[in-house]
Amino acid sequence: MKQYECLVPGCPWHTQSEHDAEIVRRAADHLRETHGETVVRPEMVERIKARIHEPQPAQ
Numbered sequence: 001m002k003q004y005e006c007l008v009p010g011c012p013w014h015t016q017s018e019h020d021a022e023i024v025r026r027a028a029d030h031l032r033e034t035h036g037e038t039v040v041r042p043e044m045v046e047r048i049k050a051r052i053h054e055p056q057p058a059q
């Protein structure tokens with residue numbers, strides 16, 4: 001399982017998936033719907049991928 005938090009400061013949106021590609025797709029949809037990004041450019045996709053990480057283990 002992988003986890004991703006929105007790269008926009010202060011935005012609480014996050015998602016989890018087994019697949020990086022699914023996270024990127026959801027993150028791109030979120031950027032369009034919530035943050036008004038009409039085009040998610042390759043640089044943005046790279047920034048999204050760089051932020052995908054393993055979830056923190058529950059304490």
Ligand SMILES: [Zn+2]
Nearest residue numbers: 006008011013
């Ligand atoms: Zn967001």
